[in-house]
Amino acid sequence: SQTIHQWPATLVQPVGSPLSLECTVEGTSNPNLYWYRQAAGRGLQLLFYSVGIGQISSEVPQNLSASRPQDRQFILSSKKLLLSDSGFYLCAWDNRGWANVLTFGAGSRLTVL
Amino acid sequence: SQQGEEDPQALSIQEGENATMNCSYKTSINNLQWYRQNSGRGLVHLILIRSNEREKHSGRLRVTLDTSKKSSSLLITASRAADTASYFCAPNSGGSNYKLTFGKGTLLTVNP
Numbered sequence: 001s002q003t004i005h006q007w008p009a010t011l012v013q014p015v016g017s018p019l020s021l022e023c024t025v026e027g028t029s030n031p032n033l034y035w036y037r038q039a040a041g042r043g044l045q046l047l048f049y050s051v052g053i054g055q056i057s058s059e060v061p062q063n064l065s066a067s068r069p070q071d072r073q074f075i076l077s078s079k080k081l082l083l084s085d086s087g088f089y090l091c092a093w094d095n096r097g098w099a100n101v102l103t104f105g106a107g108s109r110l111t112v113l
Numbered sequence: 114s115q116q117g118e119e120d121p122q123a124l125s126i127q128e129g130e131n132a133t134m135n136c137s138y139k140t141s142i143n144n145l146q147w148y149r150q151n152s153g154r155g156l157v158h159l160i161l162i163r164s165n166e167r168e169k170h171s172g173r174l175r176v177t178l179d180t181s182k183k184s185s186s187l188l189i190t191a192s193r194a195a196d197t198a199s200y201f202c203a204p205n206s207g208g209s210n211y212k213l214t215f216g217k218g219t220l221l222t223v224n225p
Binding site: 034036041042043044045046049059088090092098099100101102103104105106107109 | 143144146148153154156157201207211217
């Protein structure tokens with residue numbers, strides 16, 4: 001069966017510190033991978049998506065970056081966190097089918113102080 | 114990609130009642146999907162309706178699609194406290210615009 005893992009689940013970081021959130025998918029190969037952010041009171045914002053190893057597209061210019069070093073691994077990073085980076089980060093994948101149905105991870109809650 | 118807009122933003126009902134949520138979008142679609150998000154959790158796919166379908170059922174869920182009005186509705190019948198969650202629609206234009214984006218959703222509260 002296919003599963004998606006995200007970690008850490010919760011993170012409290014000071015302003016200016018680095019960030020690394022990791023997402024891995026099991027049970028499928030060559031998925032499309034996505035990072036979304038959900039800020040309090042706002043919708044889900046698509047941050048990055050990837051169609052293959054090393055292929056990253058950014059939807060919104062920001063303080064964050066993403067990498068896909070392996071087929072089923074997607075990493076969200078920042079060199080220096082801002083207060084505005086606080087939020088709930090969700091990783092998702094789809095199997096490239098015509099419908100693009102997304103399967104989401106459980107999320108990572110980031111609080112920047 | 115295009116974002117759906119859910120309405121109302123919040124809905125509070127009693128257990129056993131039906132809940133209806135609406136979604137509007139702007140450009141033509143390949144399909145439209147509905148997702149649920151329990152508090153503090155990831156989204157879960159509920160149901161997909163294709164652009165050439167007008168209605169679809171899955172258990173207590175009923176989805177309608179009116180492409181002429183660019184709108185969809187999600188009906189949850191005989192609601193339960195466990196249905197309390199946020200509900201999001203995701204219009205999918207397909208092709209090169211396959212990336213799903215989401216609005217603020219409808220927060221449904223089902224009171225026991």
